[in-house]
Amino acid sequence: MTVENWLKVLSDNGYRLTDSRRAVVEIVNDSSRAMTPLEVFDSARSSHPELGLVTVYRTLEKLEELHLIQRVHQPAGCQAFISARQGHQHMLLCQRCGQVTYFEGDDLDNLITNIADKTGYSIKEHWLQLFGLCAKCHSSNPNQVPGLFHS
Amino acid sequence: MTVENWLKVLSDNGYRLTDSRRAVVEIVNDSSRAMTPLEVFDSARSSHPELGLVTVYRTLEKLEELHLIQRVHQPAGCQAFISARQGHQHMLLCQRCGQVTYFEGDDLDNLITNIADKTGYSIKEHWLQLFGLCAKCHSSNPNQVPGLFHS
DNA sequence: TCTCTATTGAAAATCATTTTCAATTATAGA
DNA sequence: TCTATAATTGAAAATGATTTTCAATAGAGA
Ligand SMILES: [Mn+2]
Ligand SMILES: [Mn+2]
Ligand SMILES: [Zn+2]
Ligand SMILES: [Zn+2]
Numbered sequence: 001m002t003v004e005n006w007l008k009v010l011s012d013n014g015y016r017l018t019d020s021r022r023a024v025v026e027i028v029n030d031s032s033r034a035m036t037p038l039e040v041f042d043s044a045r046s047s048h049p050e051l052g053l054v055t056v057y058r059t060l061e062k063l064e065e066l067h068l069i070q071r072v073h074q075p076a077g078c079q080a081f082i083s084a085r086q087g088h089q090h091m092l093l094c095q096r097c098g099q100v101t102y103f104e105g106d107d108l109d110n111l112i113t114n115i116a117d118k119t120g121y122s123i124k125e126h127w128l129q130l131f132g133l134c135a136k137c138h139s140s141n142p143n144q145v146p147g148l149f150h151s
Numbered sequence: 152m153t154v155e156n157w158l159k160v161l162s163d164n165g166y167r168l169t170d171s172r173r174a175v176v177e178i179v180n181d182s183s184r185a186m187t188p189l190e191v192f193d194s195a196r197s198s199h200p201e202l203g204l205v206t207v208y209r210t211l212e213k214l215e216e217l218h219l220i221q222r223v224h225q226p227a228g229c230q231a232f233i234s235a236r237q238g239h240q241h242m243l244l245c246q247r248c249g250q251v252t253y254f255e256g257d258d259l260d261n262l263i264t265n266i267a268d269k270t271g272y273s274i275k276e277h278w279l280q281l282f283g284l285c286a287k288c289h290s291s292n293p294n295q296v297p298g299l300f301h302s
Numbered sequence: 303t304c305t306c307t308a309t310t311g312a313a314a315a316t317c318a319t320t321t322t323c324a325a326t327t328a329t330a331g332a
Numbered sequence: 333t334c335t336a337t338a339a340t341t342g343a344a345a346a347t348g349a350t351t352t353t354c355a356a357t358a359g360a361g362a
Pocket of ligand 3: 022094095096097098133134135136137138
């Protein structure tokens with residue numbers, strides 16, 4: 001989804017298009033890493049110095065509500081957001097550079113049926129996330145201890 | 152693991168056994184739901200009224216460090232802790248009552264190999280969590296909208 | 303252009319968590 | 333058992349993140 005798509009969704013849902021929102025949308029839409037509100041703020045201020053952190057929070061809230069972005073849970077914290085994909089998707093996160101790569105084609109049906117049988121639960125949803133090193137980070141220094149995450 | 156086991160681990164690691172710690176350990180060890188520091192505090196105070204919330208935070212911190220408990224990530228928040236299992240385990244959470252059930256025997260090797268090939272990532276870890284209704288909650292009212300979680 | 307109301311950023315408020323600190327207490331050793 | 337000592341405690345203060353308040357501003361439809 002492009003910046004223009006996001007702006008159209010905001011507009012179609014009755015939200016006004018302002019410079020502040022455009023600045024936030026441009027940064028978040030473009031990022032392949034999950035960003036915290038403060039990171040978005042710092043980055044967006046280079047093109048829009050009068051932007052307030054409060055507006056970043058408010059814009060991220062709306063983008064999340066419209067399913068344009070989603071919160072990313074990581075060992076080091078769960079405040080960061082990344083551009084969302086449509087439908088059921090999972091992500092793969094680089095423990096060194098933070099790069100997020102979506103993948104599909106997970107086949108958990110057997111696993112889920114088994115667990116449902118064993119436990120008696122009726123299973124409605126699942127979360128699957130993979131962590132590792134992206135090709136670039138892996139080749140640059142495969143043994144370095146990751147710095148982005150604890151534990 | 153019993154309360155006594157946990158206390159022994161604390162003691163073996165040079166931590167003193169105090170009434171405050173015992174109160175926290177008893178509550179958390181016994182719970183089959185993930186509990187926030189405030190929930191632990193409220194619950195532990197019935198048997199130990201002079202307990203401070205700070206001590207709950209400090210005790211949970213030590214229990215986590217010793218791998219006796221682990222943080223649980225949920226759509227509604229990521230501040231709750233539950234008794235941990237040894238080794239690689241995953242959990243299944245009831246969206247109505249919060250009950251946590253561990254399961255093993257996930258077979259993600261094929262999936263992970265596929266994704267590694269497709270993406271070029273070197274995959275080190277994974278998170279898998281299932282959400283649904285436990286047998287009890289499902290039979291009592293299978294269609295009710297879950298109240299514990301948002302989104 | 304004009305009007306109306308959503309949106310803005312600053313400041314204040316709130317909420318969760320951490321730090322500080324002086325008093326207390328668990329525990330190792332005498 | 334008694335003592336010395338350092339770990340631990342809870343209250344209060346500090347911090348940090350997020351939310352609310354509010355008066356000024358500015359999109360967007362008429
Ligand atoms: Mn899936
Ligand atoms: Mn697994
Ligand atoms: Zn990387
Ligand atoms: Zn249940």
